[in-house]
Amino acid sequence: MEEGSCKPNTVVYNTVIDSLCKDKMVDDAMKLFSKINEQDACTKEGKMNEVEGVLEVIIQRGVDPNVVTYNTLMDGYCLQGHMDKTIRVFNTMVERGLHPDVFSYTILISEYYKKMKIDEAMLLFLALPRRGLKPNNGPSNDSQTYGILLDGLCKNGHISESLSLFHMMESNGLHLDTVKYNILIDAFCKDKKLDIARAIFSNLSSKRLQPNVKTYTMMIRGHCKEGPLHEAKELFVKMEQSCCFPYDVTYNTII
Known part of the structure; x- marks a missing residue:
């Protein structure tokens, strides 16, 4: 059914999970519940009430949801921007004697x-x-x-x-990747503080990290708006020499 054009909906999942619970196949029931989220069957289509309905079936059959189950619900509500419901699920998890994890x-x-x-x-x-x-x-x-x-x-x-x-994070030896550098570079470029953005950019090589296309594009954009244009051109050349090929946004920034 899943492999063909006829895709199961929440009612089908509900029925299958109900049967699994009756047969005491708890692990399979919980895996199927997680699959609802993984396949975007509900949480990304605004059907969180249906997801909670499936969870209710699990509870009624004597199966205790775990932290991963509640995290699935919390994540779904966050995707819809429902802060109050996210907190409610978090509190329910605690009230049921579970210990929330880092996620x-x-x-x-x-x-x-x-x-x-x-x-x-x-x-x-x-x-x-x-x-x-x-x-x-x-x-x-x-x-x-x-x-x-x-x-x-x-x-x-x-x-x-x-x-x-x-x-x-640097002082404590925590993992810093290019993505985290990009967050700061982007922020300081937008805040028109190119000196700090340059310093962070220059620090990448000392950490044996490679700038990616987003890193170069943000730096080029910052120099086009606030810095010397010749530095923007130099960055563009360096980008190509590093085999980091520009994409449309990069060209549009230069133009």
Whole structure:
């Protein structure tokens, strides 16, 4: 059914999950619940009430949802911008005796920043160590806690605080990738502070990191608006010499 043109809807998932729960196939039921989110069957189409309905079936069949299940719901509500419902799910998880993980807190932190609630976001971040949790800072995940903090601070005009956090990460030997550098470079270019943007850009090579097309484009745009044009051209040449090929936005910036 899934492989053909006839795709299962939430009612079908609900029925299958109900049967799995009756047969005590809990692991399979929970995997199928997660699949609803992975396949965008509900959370990205505004059908979160249906997702909660499926969850209710699971609970009625005596299956206790885990942290991953509640994180799925929280993430879905965040995609729709429902801060109140996200917090409600978080509180329900705690009330049921579960311990939210780093991803749970990262979802809330991200949503607080989107709503421009900086203080609340920082309080949650600072609370992580007290709960025995470490902010997610692995090398491969672009949407990690620290990246969200840096981006949230910059987008809400707290650029100096973002730079301080960045330096703290450096001092503590935390993972800094090109994406995190780009967040600061973009912020300082837009804030017309090219000297700081240049310093951060120059620091990439000392950390054995390579600027990507977004890095160069942001720097070129900054120099076209506020800096010497010849430096923008030099960056463009350096970009091509590094086999980092421009895309349309880069050319439009130069033009």
